[in-house]
Amino acid sequence: MPTRTGYRPGLPCYADLSSPDVAASAAFYAAMFGWRAERDHDPDAGGYTRFTLRGVPVAGAGPTFAADRPSTWNTYFAAEDAECAALRVKEAGGQVVTGPAQVADEGTMAVFQDPEGAAFLVWQAGRCHGARLVDEPASPCGFELWTRDPVGAMAFYPEVFGWETRGGQDGEPGAVWLADGRRAAGLRPMEDGVPPEVPAHWLVHFGVADCDDAADLGVRCGGRVLREPRDLPSGRRAVLADPFGARFAVLAAARAR
Known part of the structure; x- marks a missing residue:
């Protein structure tokens, strides 16, 4: 665990x-x-x-x-x-x-x-350090900034946190930020299809055993699928909204599929 x-x-x-x-x-x-x-x-x-x-x-x-x-x-x-x-x-x-x-x-x-x-x-x-369970089904497993200004973001966050940036160069669509050599977060430029009213935001990922099943379950529980399940290098991911519109992602990590 x-x-x-x-x-x-x-x-x-x-x-x-x-x-x-x-x-x-x-x-x-x-x-x-x-x-x-x-x-x-x-x-x-x-x-x-x-x-x-x-x-x-x-x-x-x-x-x-x-x-x-x-x-x-x-x-x-x-x-x-x-x-x-x-x-x-x-x-x-x-x-x-x-x-x-x-x-x-x-x-x-x-x-x-x-x-x-x-x-x-x-x-x-202080007494609390944060989440005590991570990187397994039903726990946080990743954080990604969705932005319309990736160049600005890649300048800002390393200044704040001392991160090293990997990717995001030569036309690549995203980037990875590292802290002391360990992955801290990701960056994804918002695509043209994202509605303009959706602001730049941090997207929290939760691990699941099966991305497609989790997306179906989210709909049955009253949520919505904003982005259908698709394969990424990190695994299979879908973006959902809960019944009140809060966005989150479910990710079946590549190593677990």
């Missing part, structure tokens, strides 16, 4: 869902992935819910900040110092939206936007 007890700075460490109806979202993802929802009853937690698989934390969910805010999956990156990360974001041309703010004794978080407007977060670990 690929359990984690910590993350190096610059690596994705967690994902959580902003939802207008956390209970309904929890029911959808329980059907999709077998997750159990554990609501934090501390009044200061604001109804935050942790998703676990076999008792191990894999993701989370909380209410959207306002009724007009879209439902979305949020991507967190590990940071040694959230304040320093905020300075790097501003120096690189991004925006600090919220924080850094301490979350009880769990850790410190901050919400940012890159120059194109894609939201992302950093997490400075």
